[in-house]
Amino acid sequence: MPIYGTALLAACLLVGVSTGKLLGALLGIDADIGGVGVAMLLLIFCSDWLRRRGLMSPPSENGILFWGQIYVPIVVAMAASQNVRGALGGGVMAFLAGAVTVVICFALVKILARAGRNQETSR
Amino acid sequence: MNPIVEKVLADYGLLTAFALVGLTMACAYWASDKLTRGRLHGSAIAILIGLILAAVVGGKKGVADLPVLAGVGLMGGAMLRDLAIVATAFGVKLEEFARSGVIGAISLLAGLFTSFLVGGLIAYAFGYRDAVSITTIGAGAATYIVGPVTGAAIGASSEVIALSIAAGLVKAILVMVLTPFLAQAVGLDNPRAAMVFGGLMGTNSGVMAGLAATDPKLVPYGAMTATFFTGLGCLLGPSLVFMINRALL
Structure with a gap:
């Protein structure tokens, strides 16, 4: 049943966010430290474990896949509910932060892809 | 608008949001196909439309400040947003990733720290001196998801979170547009280079659209x-x- 997948997904997020908040409290920060990241790793491990035991049926998977597929629309809704007018004052900064990062990363693609190829041929 | 219809739209706010965002997606994918011949990915256009609508309405919570569109705030709020992000991790096989070698992990870390460093330095150059804002804008230079998730976790202001989304959006659009032109120059013509590219750029829609336009x-x-x-x-x-930035400032 799709609800099994959605339940697993929701449980992973709840555990992840709780872990993140507890970790934050432990470090004296009133913040969620990496809760989403922990939830993602949990989901990968749990779904892999369930699949290897044959407990992950396609309908159950659909209960997870649906939410992954609706991720772009949710990001669109998130963008539409941001304080954009407040951000427009710093338009140049946002552009530079994005653009300079892209230019440097393109240069790094060339360097690291070549390093990867050397690694492969030396094996 | 008819007050009865308006009340229905407000009471069933999440459904109003689904319908409105769905319509936005349809327009965006149509524009992507017909006006840019697929060069600019539909998802990037849809996000751009979302940001423009939020700017036009001009509220602190964007279009969600209108009672009729309050459901957009729920749809794009922390709960569903985090649920959807976690769901995208489903189907990633750890074994497949491990087989791609150490270089994939190195490129991931290199891409992330380059983003945090460059975004943070530019935020500093534009006068931000608090660790929360600098980390959030650096996170925005990573992706338009990392920015708001990081900003929300460490308590950044809505303005800074919007800036981080804008930085991530600039990155996504530039990756989409530039990748087909720069692919040959940076040796992006094999699976290993594509994994390095994905790890360095990180922006999902940018990477997927950029690679699709280069070599599907x-x-x-x-x-x-x-x-x-x-x-x-x-x-x-x-x-x-965040801890590094807090220690430095």
Whole structure:
């Protein structure tokens, strides 16, 4: 049943966010430290474990896949509910932060892809 | 608008949001197909439309400040947003990623720290001096997901979160547009280079659209490392990077 997948997904997020908040409290920060990241790793491990035991049926998977597929629309809704007018004052900064990062990363693609190829041929 | 219809739209706010966002997506994918011949990915256009609508309405919560569209705030709020992000990790096979070698992990970390460093330095150059804002804008230079997730976790202002989304959006659009032109120059013509590319750029829609416009066969390789980027960024941004920035300032 799709609800099994959605339940697993929701449980992973709840555990992840709780872990993140507890970790934050432990470090004296009133913040969620990496809760989403922990939830993602949990989901990968749990779904892999369930699949290897044959407990992950396609309908159950659909209960997870649906939410992954609706991720772009949710990001669109998130963008539409941001304080954009407040951000427009710093338009140049946002552009530079994005653009300079892209230019440097393109240069790094060339360097690291070549390093990867050397690694492969030396094996 | 008829007050009875208006009340229905407000009371069933989440459904209003689904319908409105669905319509936005349809327009965006149509425009992507017909006006840019697929060069600019539909998702990027849809996000751009969302940001423009939020700017036009001009509220602190964007279009969600209108009672009729309050459901957009729920749809794009922390709960469903985090649920959807975690769901995208489903289907990523750890074995497949491990087989791609150490270089994938190195490119992931290199891409993340380059983003946090460059975004943070530019925020500093524009006068931000608090660790929360600098980390959030650096996170935005990672992706438009890492920015708001990090910002929300460490308590950044809505303005700074919007800036981080804008930085991530600039990055996504530039990756989409520039990749087909720069692919040959940077040697992006094999699966391994595509994994490095996905790890360095990280922006999912940018990487997927950029690779699709370059060579569709490379898409899954880039997407595989890019899928880890946002998760790792969400893990490192509010924790390690925030603590480093706080110690430096």
